[in-house]
Amino acid sequence: MADLKRILLVEDNPADVELTLTALAEHNLANEVDVANDGEQALDYLYRRGKYAMRGNGNPAVVLLDIKMPKVDGLTVLRTIKQDKDLMTIPVVMLTSSREDRDLAECYNLGVNAYVVKPVNFEEFVGAVSKVGLFWGVLNEPPPGSVKRR
Amino acid sequence: MPSRKTTPSTRRKASARGITEQYKILFESNPLPMWVYDAETYRFLAVNRAAVEKYGYTRDEFLSMTIKDIRPAEDIPRLLANLSDRRSDFEQSGVWRHVTKAGEMLEVEIVSHALEFEGRRSRLVLVNDVTRRRKAEQEVHDAAQRYRSTLDHMLEGCQIIDREYRYVYVNDAAARHGRSAKEDLVGRTMMEKYPGIEGTEMFHHLRRCMEERVPHLMENEFTFPDGSKGWFQLSMEPVPEGVFILSSDITKEKRQEEELRAYREQLEELVKRRTVQLEEVNKELEAFSYSVSHDLRAPLRHISGFVELLRKHNQITLDETARRYMDIIAGAAVQMGQLIDDLLVFSRMSRTNLMESQVDLGGLVREVIQDLAGEQKDRNVEWNVGELPVVNGDRAMLRVVFVNLLGNALKYTRPRDVAVIEIGSKKDDSAVTFWVKDNGVGFDMKYKDKLFGVFQRLHSVEEFEGTGIGLATVRRIISRHGGKTWAEGAVNEGAMFCCSLPGEHSGQTLKGN
Structure with missing residues (x-):
């Protein structure tokens, strides 16, 4: 098995977190996931602040980002990442319920790397999430400086 | 004999006679009509040639007439009054009306003088025909009157x-x-x-x-x-x-103009206000759809997901009934997810702006048929795609129209061994019409108005799955293009769904042919 890199899942809904982790577990990716429960936590994680102050150096291999979240929403997180020269190389995949054109358009304008609408059907959901995890977490070679599995 | 009463002298008798002759000639050949009449009987005693010519009576006729006979009857009282009121020998008695033998009315100016003629008290009359002058004067007067009155009024x-x-x-x-x-x-x-x-x-x-x-x-x-x-x-x-x-x-016009301007301004203000309101409503609607899109789908995903997890959970053994219940729960979640998706499409078709371009319907139809490959698996489908025009329209929306119409045709021909689906079009001066016709289960024409309503279905979900939003979306899209939608069919005899697009949307080929 190739080296696994950290995946940051930003998702406020615990049910969605559990389903996503379950889906990723299908390919044994679940243990490599750090979960942030809203945009603020995600930014703390990326900037190593607050409860993530002690986190080691390095960016995650990919950020799986929900759009609608309390406090700081996914679009703001995306904008922050893509405008920060230290973060902008992190691949960001939107993982969201919204297939609204304006969300799609805005995410791509901000420089998102992929946009995945969560299917309602669980099998499709598992398929979609595990493919995303496999591709970005395993297949894709992340930019230098990503956190590698120890 | 026109002459003043003379006192003849024997000495001058011969020359006097000569003078009388000359006066006679003066009378007879005077270019103006002249006559002598008896002051008592008003009979003509002598008339000159000009009078005969002017009035048309012969000399003998004249001599058998009185001066009343050449007047219109209604003037006679005035004539008689004038004659009896005579004060001087010489008189300019003004303008009178005379009638000729032929009945022509003359206006004449009369000058008369008293004289003794053949021993009788008589008057010599000189007639000046002023008919034409009077007429001209009258015309000038009438014209002036007319202009004056026109100006006045x-x-x-x-x-x-x-x-x-x-x-x-x-x-x-x-x-x-x-x-x-x-x-x-x-x-x-x-x-x-x-x-x-x-x-x-x-x-x-x-x-x-x-x-x-x-x-x-x-x-x-x-x-x-x-x-x-x-x-x-x-x-x-x-x-x-x-x-x-x-x-x-122009006071009234000015007031109206002002009122109109005020009214127009008011109207513009109203339109502005309404537009703002409409924009607000639209924004709210968008926020609502966004919420529906995001928030309603999440719980469905959770139902579906955890039912699945429960099913796979190896600590629980499920009997047949429990598994069936799980299937129903999962199926219901998927169905509701579909409903939400369809409703969102429907609402998006209603509120987004048309992005018009030239759309080749033929190419679009072929593309949609390929997209629907999943629904044609293990089936015998005969597609008859006729000539289709290039139209002006929103490509993405028209695509939704064909996805729905062709998807329906595939769905409702499922019981047929061979599904025959025909797509055709025709054009006239005002519109292009295209249709999708199938040999499927059809429908009862008495429900044709229900077909295009939101959530209206003519079949149970067991027979044919669906949300009842597809045709409503089709109608909304076509009507946003200014066109019409209608359907024809009969139970078990297939259905035909027609859409027309008006001239401005019917594209170049319509104009060309």
Whole structure:
């Protein structure tokens, strides 16, 4: 098995977190996931602040980002990442319920790397999430400086 | 014999006779009609040649007539009164009416003189036919009268102002416009009548017209001495006497114009306000759809997900019934997810702007048929795609139309061994119509109005799955293109769904052919 890199899942809904982790577990990716429960936590994680102050150096291999979240929403997180020269190389995949054109358009304008609408059907959901995890977490070679599995 | 009563003298008898002869000739050959009549019996005693010619009676006829016989009957009383009222020998008795033998009415000026003729008291009459002159005079008089009365009664005000700014002529309308009686105006100057008028713009133009002899047309708001106001259109024209002013009261028009302008402004304001309201509603609707899109789908995903997890959970053994319940729960979640998706499409088709371009319907249909490959798996489907036009429209929306119509055709032909689906079009001057026709289960025409309603279904979900939003979306899209949708069919005999797009959407090929 190739080296696994950290995946940051930003998702406020615990049910969605559990389903996503379950889906990723299908390919044994679940243990490599750090979960942030809203945009603020995600930014703390990326900037190593607050409860993530002690986190080691390095960016995650990919950020799986929900759009609608309390406090700081996914679009703001995306904008922050893509405008920060230290973060902008992190691949960001939107993982969201919204297939609204304006969300799609805005995410791509901000420089998102992929946009995945969560299917309602669980099998499709598992398929979609595990493919995303496999591709970005395993297949894709992340930019230098990503956190590698120890 | 026309001659003053003479006192003949023996000595001059012979020469006197000669003179008498000459007078006779003067009488007989005078170019003006002349006659002598008996002052008592009014009988003609002598007539000259000119009278015979003018009146048409022979000399003998004349001599058997009286002077009453050449008058219209209604003039005779006046004639008799005049004859009895005779005071002097010589008389210019004015203009009379005579009638010729042929019945022609003459107007004649009569000069007469008393004389003794063949021993009888008589009068010599000289006739001057003034018929033609009188007629000409009458015509001039009538014409003047007509012009005067036309001017007087014109709707426009007419006034003539002389070089001292005095009202020389004022018609009824001008007096009305000036809120004065004609008598109060004519003869007075404008300055007397309207003190301070010299300072007005109107007077400035009038003075220019008066002095520089140039016409001027203007609209003027006039303030009357009582403070009321009126709008007039004034046309000033230099005339020999001074200036002719034609005035129209346009107060009403001006008021209407103002009202109209105010009304238009009000309307614009209203439209602006409504647009803002509409935009707000639209924004709310968008926020609502966004919420539906995001928040309603999440719990469904959770139901579906955890049912699945429960099913796979190895700590629980499920019997047949429990597994069936799980299937129903999962199926319901998927169905609701579909409903939400369809409703979102429907609402998006209603609120997003049309992005018009040239759309090749033929290419679009082939593309959609390929997309629907999943639904054609293990089935025998015969596609008959006829000639389809290039139209002006929103490609993404028209795609939704065909996805729905072709998807329906595939769905409802499922019981057929061979599904035959025909897509065709026809054009006329005003519209292009295209249709999708199938040999499927069809429908009862009495429900044709229900077909295009939201959530309206003619089949149970067991027979044919669906949300009842597809055709409503089709209708909404076509109507946003200004077109119409309708359907024909019969139970078990297939269905045909038709859409028409009006001329402006029907594309180039329509114009070309």
